Amino acid sequence: MSIITFVGAGQMASALSFPATENGHEVRLVGTHLDREIIETAEASGFHPTLKRQLPNEGIKYYQIEDVELALDGTNAVLCGVSSFGVDWFCEKILPLIPDSVPLLLVTKGMIALADGFMITYPDYFISKLPDGKKLSINAIGGPCTSYELADKDHSAVAFCGTDIEILRRFKKLFETSYYHISLSTDVVGVECAVALKNAYALGVSLAVGLAIGTDGSGKEHYNSQAALFGQSVKEMKHLLEIINGGAENIIYGAGDLYVTIFGGRTRKIGTLLGRGFSFEKAMGELEGITLESIVIATRTACCVRRLAKRGMLQLSDFPLLMHVDNIINNGAAVDIPWTSFETEKY
Amino acid sequence: MSIITFVGAGQMASALSFPATENGHEVRLVGTHLDREIIETAEASGFHPTLKRQLPNEGIKYYQIEDVELALDGTNAVLCGVSSFGVDWFCEKILPLIPDSVPLLLVTKGMIALADGFMITYPDYFISKLPDGKKLSINAIGGPCTSYELADKDHSAVAFCGTDIEILRRFKKLFETSYYHISLSTDVVGVECAVALKNAYALGVSLAVGLAIGTDGSGKEHYNSQAALFGQSVKEMKHLLEIINGGAENIIYGAGDLYVTIFGGRTRKIGTLLGRGFSFEKAMGELEGITLESIVIATRTACCVRRLAKRGMLQLSDFPLLMHVDNIINNGAAVDIPWTSFETEKY
Numbered sequence: 030m031s032i033i034t035f036v037g038a039g040q041m042a043s044a045l046s047f048p049a050t051e052n053g054h055e056v057r058l059v060g061t062h063l064d065r066e067i068i069e070t071a072e073a074s075g076f077h078p079t080l081k082r083q084l085p086n087e088g089i090k091y092y093q094i095e096d097v098e099l100a101l102d103g104t105n106a107v108l109c110g111v112s113s114f115g116v117d118w119f120c121e122k123i124l125p126l127i128p129d130s131v132p133l134l135l136v137t138k139g140m141i142a143l144a145d146g147f148m149i150t151y152p153d154y155f156i157s158k159l160p161d162g163k164k165l166s167i168n169a170i171g172g173p174c175t176s177y178e179l180a181d182k183d184h185s186a187v188a189f190c191g192t193d194i195e196i197l198r199r200f201k202k203l204f205e206t207s208y209y210h211i212s213l214s215t216d217v218v219g220v221e222c223a224v225a226l227k228n229a230y231a232l233g234v235s236l237a238v239g240l241a242i243g244t245d246g247s248g249k250e251h252y253n254s255q256a257a258l259f260g261q262s263v264k265e266m267k268h269l270l271e272i273i274n275g276g277a278e279n280i281i282y283g284a285g286d287l288y289v290t291i292f293g294g295r296t297r298k299i300g301t302l303l304g305r306g307f308s309f310e311k312a313m314g315e316l317e318g319i320t321l322e323s324i325v326i327a328t329r330t331a332c333c334v335r336r337l338a339k340r341g342m343l344q345l346s347d348f349p350l351l352m353h354v355d356n357i358i359n360n361g362a363a364v365d366i367p368w369t370s371f372e373t374e375k376y
Numbered sequence: 377m378s379i380i381t382f383v384g385a386g387q388m389a390s391a392l393s394f395p396a397t398e399n400g401h402e403v404r405l406v407g408t409h410l411d412r413e414i415i416e417t418a419e420a421s422g423f424h425p426t427l428k429r430q431l432p433n434e435g436i437k438y439y440q441i442e443d444v445e446l447a448l449d450g451t452n453a454v455l456c457g458v459s460s461f462g463v464d465w466f467c468e469k470i471l472p473l474i475p476d477s478v479p480l481l482l483v484t485k486g487m488i489a490l491a492d493g494f495m496i497t498y499p500d501y502f503i504s505k506l507p508d509g510k511k512l513s514i515n516a517i518g519g520p521c522t523s524y525e526l527a528d529k530d531h532s533a534v535a536f537c538g539t540d541i542e543i544l545r546r547f548k549k550l551f552e553t554s555y556y557h558i559s560l561s562t563d564v565v566g567v568e569c570a571v572a573l574k575n576a577y578a579l580g581v582s583l584a585v586g587l588a589i590g591t592d593g594s595g596k597e598h599y600n601s602q603a604a605l606f607g608q609s610v611k612e613m614k615h616l617l618e619i620i621n622g623g624a625e626n627i628i629y630g631a632g633d634l635y636v637t638i639f640g641g642r643t644r645k646i647g648t649l650l651g652r653g654f655s656f657e658k659a660m661g662e663l664e665g666i667t668l669e670s671i672v673i674a675t676r677t678a679c680c681v682r683r684l685a686k687r688g689m690l691q692l693s694d695f696p697l698l699m700h701v702d703n704i705i706n707n708g709a710a711v712d713i714p715w716t717s718f719e720t721e722k723y
Contacts, residue, residue: 173603183588186604186718194723210604210715215723241530252636256520257533257557260632263610264625276722277624278611284631285607289599368557371533375623376541376562 030054031105031203036097036123038064038071040080040176041136042110047180048206050088057100058084059092061115068093082180101126106203109135109155113322116141116151120158124165132166132196134189139225142329147336150221152191166196171220172212172282173289179209186210188282190220219275223283226269229327230262231290232300233354236364239304246305254366255291261350261371262287269334272343296323303357303364324358331355346370377401378452378550383444383470385411385418387427387523388483389457394527395553397435404447405431406439408462415440429527448473453550456482456502460669463488463498467505471512479513479543481536486572486669489676494683497568499538513543518567519559519629520636526556533557535629537567566622570630573616576674577609578637579647580701583711586651593652601713602638608697608718609634616681619690643670650704650711671705678702693717 031054035042038060046056060068070076072091075083092100101107107127111119116137127133135155140148149157152167159165168191179185189197189204189211197213205211214220237254266283270276290296299321302312313321331351338345345352349370356362378401382389385407393403407415417423419438422430439447448454454474458466463484474480482502487495496504499514506512515538526532536544536551536558544560552558561567584601613630617623637643646668649659660668678698685692692699696717703709 173607174600178598178600181598183598183600184584184604184713184715185600186607186715194721210719212718212720213722214720237531251525251528251530252639253521253525253530253532256632256636257531259635260520260533260628263631264628267625267627278614278722280614280627281607281611284610285603288606288635289603292599366531368531368533371559372557373559373561374541375560375625 032057032103033106033108033203034100034104035059035108035110036100036119037061037110037115037136038067038077039110039112039136040077041174041179042108043067043071043077043080043084044082044176044179045108045110045136045204046085046089047182048204048209050085051206052203054088054203056089057092057104058089059097059100060094061111061118062094063115065093080176080180082177097123098126104131106200107131107133109133109137111137113137113139113141113325116154120155124155124158125160125163127165129164132168132200134200135167135169138169138171139221139228139326140329142333148225148329148333150217152217152221166191166193168197168200169217169221171224171286173286175289175293182208184208184210186212186285188212188214188220190214190217192217214279216276216279218273219270219279220282222270222273222275223266223279224286225326226266226330227262227283227287227290228296228323229330229351229354230266230287231296232303232323232327233262233350234258234287234291235297235300236304236354236366238297239301239306240364240366242301242305244306257368257371258350258366259287259291265348265351268343268347272337290323295321299324306364309358309361327351327354328359331359379404379450380453380455380550381447381451382406382455382457383447383466384408384457384462384483385414385424386457386459386483387424388521388526389455390414390418390424390427390431391429391523391526392455392457392483392551393431393436394529395551395556397432398553399550401435401550403436404439404451405436406444406447407441408458408465409441410462412440427523427527429524444470445473448475451478453547454478454480456480456484458484460484460486460488460672463501467502471502471505472507472510474512476511479515479547481547482514482516485516485518485568486575486673487568487676489680495572495676495680497564499564499568513538513540515544515547516564516568518571518633520633522636529555531555531557533559533632535559535561535567537561537564539564561626563623563626565620566617566626567629569617569620569622570613570626571633572673573613573677574630574634574637575643575670576677576698576701577613577634578643579650579670579674580609580697581605581634581638582644582647583651583701583713585644586648586653587711587713589648589652591653604715604718605697605713606634606638612695612698615690615694619684637670642668646671653711656705656708674698674701675706678706
């Protein structure tokens with residue numbers, strides 16, 4: 030039995046308590062200051078109010094953030110369960126508390142933009158934030174997996190990435206079950222880039238849903254146009270993976286994750302509203318109070334692609350869908366899919 | 377104005393009458409012996425009984441098969457609109473009638489297996505069937521496009537492939553409209569292989585739908601498992617494209633077409649039934665009377681992959697999903713997704 034300390038009690042981290050406890054490990058679920066009510070409720074009744082599921086009956090201990098050091102005492106591994114909005118908090122407050130010998134696994138997926146617009150993976154970002162002289166093994170989870178379905182023990186296939194294959198194998202042993210299937214990769218940039226990109230493109234494909242449903246919402250969903258945008262997304266993602274030297278085979282995580290994101294939740298919702306003709310402000314208003322990582326990530330990715338273009342590393346004209354999504358989000362552009370710019374001649 | 381003779385009045389060919397007539401061309405729609413009623417009904421009322429749509433009011437002339445030579449007289453291009461089951465008939469009866477100067481465009485997508493199990497593209501197959509000394513330019517349409525949505529003038533993006541880029545450009549000019557978007561490629565093997573493969577894999581991904589819905593049909597659709605099978609499909613398709621020297625960029629047609637096929641019609645239906653636990657015979661019984669190209673193509677593709685493995689050109693273990701689909705269809709295997717064989721270690 031190992032002890033795994035989860036810092037952050039959001040939906041994905043909490044869902045991972047199922048495979049971990051099923052494998053006989055002790056999960057110490059620590060809420061951040063934003064998770065206070067979640068921890069209170071879960072400790073009292075086992076119910077997770079945002080995951081909307083009963084957490085495992087056995088094997089979980091609950092902690093408020095004040096007790097994080099207690100929760101880290103004697104732990105064998107740490108799971109960082111904060112969203113991208115909590116990353117800096119985690120790096121400042123929690124990273125220094127983790128012993129060098131204890132490996133860290135991030136639920137936070139994708140890339141983050143530095144001040145100069147260059148994007149790096151979350152593991153690299155976390156490493157850059159380590160206190161002087163501190164060494165930690167920092168790994169991350171990529172691939173298509175929604176927390177609800179994981180909690181319901183549906184089959185999910187993900188990738189754990191990091192620089193040390195032995196540590197990745199240890200993490201796989203902690204979490205692999207008959208329904209949670211884990212591939213391992215030391216190509217951190219490839220896995221995380223694929224995963225980051227799908228956020229932007231899920232929004233792009235969802236535009237077709239809204240276009241078909243129409244302004245008054247009475248239309249029927251169509252698939253030819255979704256498929257066209259899906260194919261274009263795969264093409265642009267594959268191209269960007271090549272430019273950043275991520276292995277092209279990571280497109281499987283990008284395409285799989287794109288697929289599940291198009292069917293799930295908020296990114297589809299905003300894309301659909303935009304496709305129906307809502308302005309970006311109005312569409313965001315409809316989703317009020319909900320933080321949309323996909324918007325942040327799409328903006329960052331587009332920003333990064335524009336900078337790479339300025340340096341001559343790529344042609345903006347190879348990314349017409351991403352540029353259009355960015356123009357909708359950030360420049361108030363109306364949805365007007367640049368269909369002809371997707372057309373190619375290969376001979 | 378050009379004259380385009382469509383031989384075969386099935387759904388896809390008939391749907392293509394919309395962009396062709398909209399561009400001011402004359403469409404001569406010739407029914408095969410199987411299309412007799414379609415032509416009678418459409419000629420009388422403009423209604424296409426299987427496409428379930430009114431065909432364009434102007435620009436179409438209707439012909440029964442007896443009048444095919446009349447329909448070919450003075451034509452500028454021919455569209456072959458038969459399904460894979462009609463290909464041999466077309467090659468024997470119609471190919472000899474087409475003048476050498478008139479290019480042919482095939483609606484029939486994908487690959488066909490020769491007697492030795494090797495697969496070739498339909499354009500190559502048609503060329504092999506040309507009478508001695510006859511030369512024809514034979515081209516094909518690939519990419520995600522369902523006939524209903526094309527007839528409804530929803531946006532669709534496809535690829536025309538053939539060996540002569542100038543002829544492809546002429547075809548593009550005939551058919552390109554504000555909703556029918558055409559890329560061109562001389563990589564015939566790449567485009568057609570991608571398209572053929574998606575048939576097999578659409579069935580594979582649909583298994584997850586059935587598994588989630590369950591034996592009694594009361595379950596809810598899940599997406600993590602579909603996404604996992606989708607990602608695995610993209611991986612296997614990409615790998616096979618590399619082995620046959622089709623450009624890897626054709627994965628965009630494969631992935632796009634896979635996406636639309638999962639949502640459309642018969643292939644999804646059979647995959648869902650199998651996933652719910654129906655035997656192959658019982659599942660096919662539920663769809664009685666319907667010819668399922670995906671079953672034929674999945675079987676052919678698996679057969680071809682097994683032969684390539686025997687020749688040492690690939691490892692069967694790299695195609696676990698395709699092999700499982702083949703075992704379900706052809707060996708009476710029960711659905712039991714080989715999840716762990718999808719897992720990889722990359723370092």
